[in-house]
Amino acid sequence: MPAPRGHAPSMRDVAQRAGVSHQTVSRVVNDSPNIRSDTRERVLQAIEDLGYRPNGLARALAHGRSRRIGLLMESSSHYGPMNMLRGVELAARRAGYAATTFGVTSPDEFDEGIDFLRDQRVDALAIIAPRAQSLESLARVTLPQACVLVGSMPPDADGFGPIPSLPRVGVDQALGARLAVQHLIASGHRMIAHLAGPADWFDAQVRRNEWFRTLEAAGLETPPTVEGDWRPQSGYDATDALLAIPGVTAVFAANDQMALGLIHGLSDRGLAIPGDLSVVGFDDIPESAHFRPPLTTVHQDFQAVGEAAVDLLLQRLGEASHGSPQQIVPELVVRTSTAPA
Amino acid sequence: MPAPRGHAPSMRDVAQRAGVSHQTVSRVVNDSPNIRSDTRERVLQAIEDLGYRPNGLARALAHGRSRRIGLLMESSSHYGPMNMLRGVELAARRAGYAATTFGVTSPDEFDEGIDFLRDQRVDALAIIAPRAQSLESLARVTLPQACVLVGSMPPDADGFGPIPSLPRVGVDQALGARLAVQHLIASGHRMIAHLAGPADWFDAQVRRNEWFRTLEAAGLETPPTVEGDWRPQSGYDATDALLAIPGVTAVFAANDQMALGLIHGLSDRGLAIPGDLSVVGFDDIPESAHFRPPLTTVHQDFQAVGEAAVDLLLQRLGEASHGSPQQIVPELVVRTSTAPA
DNA sequence: CTGTTAGCGCATTCAG
DNA sequence: CTGAATGCGCTAACAG
Numbered sequence: 001m002p003a004p005r006g007h008a009p010s011m012r013d014v015a016q017r018a019g020v021s022h023q024t025v026s027r028v029v030n031d032s033p034n035i036r037s038d039t040r041e042r043v044l045q046a047i048e049d050l051g052y053r054p055n056g057l058a059r060a061l062a063h064g065r066s067r068r069i070g071l072l073m074e075s076s077s078h079y080g081p082m083n084m085l086r087g088v089e090l091a092a093r094r095a096g097y098a099a100t101t102f103g104v105t106s107p108d109e110f111d112e113g114i115d116f117l118r119d120q121r122v123d124a125l126a127i128i129a130p131r132a133q134s135l136e137s138l139a140r141v142t143l144p145q146a147c148v149l150v151g152s153m154p155p156d157a158d159g160f161g162p163i164p165s166l167p168r169v170g171v172d173q174a175l176g177a178r179l180a181v182q183h184l185i186a187s188g189h190r191m192i193a194h195l196a197g198p199a200d201w202f203d204a205q206v207r208r209n210e211w212f213r214t215l216e217a218a219g220l221e222t223p224p225t226v227e228g229d230w231r232p233q234s235g236y237d238a239t240d241a242l243l244a245i246p247g248v249t250a251v252f253a254a255n256d257q258m259a260l261g262l263i264h265g266l267s268d269r270g271l272a273i274p275g276d277l278s279v280v281g282f283d284d285i286p287e288s289a290h291f292r293p294p295l296t297t298v299h300q301d302f303q304a305v306g307e308a309a310v311d312l313l314l315q316r317l318g319e320a321s322h323g324s325p326q327q328i329v330p331e332l333v334v335r336t337s338t339a340p341a
Numbered sequence: 342m343p344a345p346r347g348h349a350p351s352m353r354d355v356a357q358r359a360g361v362s363h364q365t366v367s368r369v370v371n372d373s374p375n376i377r378s379d380t381r382e383r384v385l386q387a388i389e390d391l392g393y394r395p396n397g398l399a400r401a402l403a404h405g406r407s408r409r410i411g412l413l414m415e416s417s418s419h420y421g422p423m424n425m426l427r428g429v430e431l432a433a434r435r436a437g438y439a440a441t442t443f444g445v446t447s448p449d450e451f452d453e454g455i456d457f458l459r460d461q462r463v464d465a466l467a468i469i470a471p472r473a474q475s476l477e478s479l480a481r482v483t484l485p486q487a488c489v490l491v492g493s494m495p496p497d498a499d500g501f502g503p504i505p506s507l508p509r510v511g512v513d514q515a516l517g518a519r520l521a522v523q524h525l526i527a528s529g530h531r532m533i534a535h536l537a538g539p540a541d542w543f544d545a546q547v548r549r550n551e552w553f554r555t556l557e558a559a560g561l562e563t564p565p566t567v568e569g570d571w572r573p574q575s576g577y578d579a580t581d582a583l584l585a586i587p588g589v590t591a592v593f594a595a596n597d598q599m600a601l602g603l604i605h606g607l608s609d610r611g612l613a614i615p616g617d618l619s620v621v622g623f624d625d626i627p628e629s630a631h632f633r634p635p636l637t638t639v640h641q642d643f644q645a646v647g648e649a650a651v652d653l654l655l656q657r658l659g660e661a662s663h664g665s666p667q668q669i670v671p672e673l674v675v676r677t678s679t680a681p682a
Numbered sequence: 683c684t685g686t687t688a689g690c691g692c693a694t695t696c697a698g
Numbered sequence: 699c700t701g702a703a704t705g706c707g708c709t710a711a712c713a714g
Contacts, residue, residue: 010691021701026693034699056460057407058691061398061706068441068461075427077627082423086416089444098461100409100441103430119397120409120439232631257628264631285628286418287598290573290605292633351707362685367709375683399707402690 009050018046029054060121068098069313070117072110073128075103078230079257079285080203080302081128084151087306088126095314097123107133114141124313126150131200138166146316150309151302152202169308169326171300173203176330177210180252180280180298183332185218188341189250189278193242194225195235195262197254207254207282223248228258235261239269249277249341256281256288256297263291263337274339284333294335304328350391359387370395401462409439410654411458413451414469416444419571420598420626421544421643422469425492428647429467436655438464448474455482465654467491472541479507487657491650492643493543510649510667514544517639517671518551521593521621524637524673526559529682530591530619534583535566536576536603538595548595548623564589569599576602580610590618590682597622597629597638604632604678615680625674635676645669 011029015022020043027035028043046052060066069092073085089099100122102113110129117125124146129135135149149168184192194211197204208225215222226241228234235258242251242262253259259281263273273279273293281288284299308324315321352370356363361384368376369384387393401407410433414426430440441461443454451470458466465487470476476493490509525533535552538545549566556563567582569575576599583592583603594600600622604614614620614634622629625640649665656662 012691022692023694023702024700027700030693036699039699053456053460055402055462055691057398057402057462058706059693061396061402061708062691062693064693064706066398075431077424077427082427083418086418086423086444089442090416090446093443098441098443098457100439101430102434102439103427105431115394116439119394121396121398232628236631260628261631264633264635267633287573287601287626287628290577290602292605292608294605353707363708364686364710365684368684371709377683380683396707399690400709402692403707403709405690405709 008055009052010055011052014043014046014050014052017050018043065123066121067096068100068120068122069124069126069310070120070122071099071101071126071128072113072117073101073103074107074110074130074134075105076130079255079283080151080300081130083302084128084306084309087303088150088309089306090303091307091310095310095319097310107131107137110134110137111141114138114143118144124148124317126309126313128152130202131198132202133200146313148309148312148316151305153206167312167326169312169324169328170305171302171328171330173206173330174210176282176298176300176332177207177252178214179330179332180282181211181214183296183334184250184252184278184280184338185214185220187250187278187338190220190341191223191245191247192220192250192252193223193245193248195238195242195251195253195258196225196227197258198229199227201230204254207252211252228254228261230255230257232257232261232264234258235263236265238262239265243269243271243277250279250338251277252280252282254282256283256285256291256295259295259297259337260287260291263293263295267292273337278338278341280338288333289335291337293337296335296338297333298330299333300330301328349396350393351396352393355384355387355391355393358391359384406464407462408437409441409461409463410465410467410651411461411463412440412442412467412469413454413458414442414444415448415451415471415475416446417471420596420624421492421641422471424643425469425647425650428644429491429650430647431644432648432651436651436660438651448472448478451475451478452482455479455484459485465489465658467650467654469493471543472539473543474541487654489650489653489657492646494547508653508667510653510665510669511646512641512643512669512671514547514671515551517623517641517673518548518593519555520671520673521623521639522552522555524675524679525591525593525619525621526555526561528591528619528679531561531682532564532586532588533561533591533593534564534586534589536579536583536592536594536599537566537568538599539570540568542571545595548593552593569595569602571596571598573598573602573605575599576604577606579603580606584610584612584618591620591679592618593621593623595623597624597626597632597636600636600638600678601628601632604634604636608633614678619679619682621679629674630676632678634678637676637679638674639671640674641671642669 011022151170281297288295311324352363492511622638629636652665
């Protein structure tokens with residue numbers, strides 16, 4: 001049990017009790033090699049007695065590194081962002097870093113967030129900015145050296161977005177979309193509609209573009225897309241528009257939630273899935289396996305993305321990295337919401 | 342545009358450029374009243390020229406307050422905890438505090454988390470510890486003065502859990518469970534089963550207990566519960582056990598995900614909902630409104646919980662608080678997964 | 683109204 | 699192997 005006397009003990013207190021200078025205490029704490037083992041023992045004992053704990057702030061100020069990474073994110077409650085947040089936080093912690101989060105609810109606040117986190121002297125910055133506006137806002141400020149964009153690749157991934165020098169990690173959205181559409185094509189569908197996400201979201205853009213390209217490459221028609229807002233209700237609301245597409249036999253929904261709403265809408269109209277219409281989702285949220293019917297979808301490992309992001313940051317900081325890939329590979333999960341045409 | 346010369350400018354640099362002492366700069370930055378306005382202008386100009394930003398670390402070290410709150414949480418990817426995390430973070434930010442998160446994956450790591458965050462010198466601590474083990478772990482360490490338990494009330498809320506002095510904020514789980522069960526009773530159901538959450542989770546305990554008490558109070562039978570793990574699959578797996586209860590016409594599931602799995606299981610067996618069995622969930626996740634059928638459930642506002650937690654913390658820190666209630670009131674959302682017996 | 687002098691708790695030179 | 703200076707960037711007393 002520690003013995004708190006009024007205030008938290010400092011190095012000085014420990015030094016005094018051990019009969020050494022505070023430098024020596026510092027050396028013991030940072031286990032420097034040049035310490036006589038009995039001195040070390042004495043100091044360790046004093047530390048134990050006093051319940052001493054080093055002050056992270058002071059250490060950071062002196063050492064110049066805070067061992068904290070900042071996490072700037074557009075705080076949506078969507079499945080993807082939340083899980084990437086979690087992935088980043090866990091990975092950071094494993095590397096001995098704390099994660100300080102700054103959630104914004106509007107793209108305008110990104111500037112403020114950058115300033116805030118920089119003032120906090122975070123060593124590195126992970127940014128979850130899933131919409132175009134967010135990135136534009138970012139383009140106007142000077143970013144820290146160690147900085148990574150998490151989970152959002154602008155559609156022209158090889159060309160560059162508005163922030164050329166910013167490295168990115170994320171799931172290969174184009175591949176995911178291709179897997180989904182090709183699965184439908186392979187099942188014999190020839191008129192495949194797309195229930196898109198909000199046009200200002202990068203992931204929505206990429207998924208839509210790849211849906212388009214894949215159909216074109218297969219020589220199939222590309223019907224007009226219907227746009228939702230990621231939420232189930234918007235999928236539900238899109239039902240009629242989707243059904244209005246002549247000859248449609250399958251829909252590629254940009255996420256599972258909208259797919260759910262769509263399935264709901266279809267069944268309300270007495271249509272069977274996949275009998276009358278095949279539906280594919282994207283994300284593989286925990287619920288998808290138990291939709292009625294269980295949803296065929298594209299699985300993406302958000303936590304792995306978070307880890308990869310931290311890994312890249314550590315590398316930038318000169319620490320050992322695990323060499324995670326920057327592109328996480330998504331996987332098609334075939335369940336029963338899709339069937340041959 | 343700032344003019345970064347090698348390193349980030351300090352107060353001294355600003356002072357020098359403005360021809361004043363760094364103290365004066367400090368006064369301007371913290372807008373102290375006693376400053377001649379032309380001096381202030383000069384300093385402000387220098388700050389602008391240099392792109393100066395105060396160093397949060399140094400400020401915290403000197404001032405004794407870091408303006409950061411620590412968030413210690415059992416990092417599950419469950420809907421509730423994640424959204425409370427978000428609520429806490431947003432509310433903290435609105436109050437000018439940064440939130441530093443420490444996520445643990447096992448209750449054993451709570452001690453470590455406390456130490457970590459305390460070393461980081463957070464001003465206050467919010468703890469999301471939804472399981473019994475977590476709290477036990479917490480009982481062994483000395484907690485900071487400003488500390489709050491978020492979203493998890495031990496079942497004996499009036500009596501006290503293992504940590505007497507720890508204030509708590511959260512949704513009134515007992516009320517939520519009561520609303521759910523009473524709705525079923527009012528619909529004429531007389532044999533109401535419970536698909537419980539993991540027994541070591543507080544919320545699961547409270548919901549189960551209240552289900553039990555409500556049935557007893559109504560003079561109804563209390564069949565054995567079936568325990569799941571919150572996930573949809575466990576609801577699916579519980580189907581047969583639930584159906585084995587003689588005369589069962591309704592099930593109160595401890596969360597929406599398990600309710601979803603159960604609905605899936607029931608429909609696989611050719612049973613109709615609510616025709617053959619009524620199902621009520623808990624949480625009101627975004628998907629629930631579009632389940633087949635749309636799920637009757639208990640809505641709880643996790644974000645409000647986060648806000649209330651921060652509010653209480655601010656109060657403890659001597660800052661103005663909004664006077665949020667400590668108990669958030671849940672609401673029954675009646676949809677179509679329930680019907681008269 | 684402003685400058686001077688001290689720290690906050692630690693790390694990083696240097697001596698010895 | 700250890701201790702004495704010096705500084706990280708800022709705030710908090712006091713002076714004047």
